[in-house]
Ligand SMILES: NC(=O)C1=CN([C@@H]2O[C@H](COP(=O)(O)OP(=O)(O)OC[C@H]3O[C@@H](n4cnc5c(N)ncnc54)[C@H](O)[C@@H]3O)[C@@H](O)[C@H]2O)C=CC1
């Protein structure tokens with residue numbers, strides 16, 4: 001299922017559970033603004049190249065819109081729309097005062113030089129600078145981007161609007177970035193996983209973890225989990241996969257990955273086909289790369305007991321469902337019975353796999369982005385201990401709030417997170433008098 005259809009499906013299920021009428025549901029679903037820009041830059045060899053950029057702003061009822069900028073060949077309208085909508089729900093689950101947005105450029109950053117990336121980022125910023133703003137829409141890093149990308153956006157934006165550190169988060173510390181933002185999504189994944197395991201009478205230590213993706217999120221999650229005594233038995237990235245049933249030495253793997261730009265060739269384990277990573281034997285599977293990777297083709301073969309969604313929408317609803325589509329009468333006339341009936345058909349659930357959904361599991365990144373924005377606005381820097389302590393408080397509260405919604409609506413964690421989020425955004429929308 002395409003990313004947008006999948007996200008819309010989760011939204012519709014949640015609004016039915018909440019009893020939201022179709023008029024309000026429509027105004028919650030339709031994006032505020034969708035921008036597509038052509039970015040033409042000179043390449044280092046003197047030729048010209050054009051890349052398509054997007055900024056999609058989904059909702060601002062709870063505050064300025066917030067969300068990352070992704071550089072990846074698969075960036076296109078529906079994907080960015082889905083990611084923007086997920087940001088709205090994620091910020092609401094975390095209970096931070098933001099709406100949702102997402103952006104990106106359809107390009108392969110590994111094929112561009114640093115100076116080409118800088119020119120592309122600056123042209124993209126020139127095209128969207130009047131649509132973003134400290135109280136309007138605040139970008140951040142996502143796949144294929146990082147602190148340097150944010151520094152270029154900050155600099156280009158500041159040429160038009162004066163020095164504006166709060167225009168982006170996830171920027172370098174020297175330009176007003178927050179201590180702890182780099183690690184925040186991975187650290188949030190650790191806190192959320194701890195909360196989940198504790199509910200099941202388990203701790204991080206003693207569990208075997210498999211992680212897909214060894215970039216910002218995957219590598220920090222691996223580091224923090226292994227420091228807590230978790231055994232990371234396999235990881236993969238775009239370059240390859242590596243496995244060691246005794247547990248990989250994560251500090252050595254991090255060093256190798258930095259030096260060789262990927263995990264391939266690491267000597268502390270056996271190489272595996274990266275396409276087999278999700279099927280490796282483990283207790284906790286952490287997809288931390290692309291969307292839609294757990295799908296009806298592989299869901300039956302997943303051996304993990306827990307899936308912690310560090311990536312955005314890694315689980316295709318077709319992995320949750322068999323012969324179940326969003327137009328089925330079962331969903332159109334949904335009642336609690338029908339949701340349970342439909343969930344009976346879910347592959348992963350039938351296997352007893354517990355899924356910690358993305359909008360909760362990876363909300364640590366945007367939460368510390370919020371702390372960064374607050375620090376910039378106040379002109380006062382927090383120490384890292386305070387950042388990490390506050391992050392733990394937010395992640396633990398998010399988990400508790402989601403569990404309460406699960407109890408109220410007798411639903412799984414994904415629907416618990418969606419009902420929590422949609423309810424909060426719906427309340428803000430109604431209070432503002434924005435119902436369509
Ligand atoms: N950076 C952040 O703060 C946040 C990121 N996320 C999500 O986490 C996921 C990862 O993002 P980042 O770590 O920031 O990106 P990144 O660009 O730092 O790392 C991406 C990783 O995925 C790997 N990868 C790409 N294609 C792959 C494939 N086909 N198979 C295996 N590995 C593959 C890359 O080699 C790299 O290791 C994305 O879904 C992103 O939207 C979610 C919340 C916040």
Ligand SMILES: O=C(O)CCC(=O)C(=O)O
Nearest residue numbers: 067068140142365366369
């Ligand atoms: O830090 C942020 O503002 C957004 C991070 C992001 O893009 C995400 O959570 O998917």
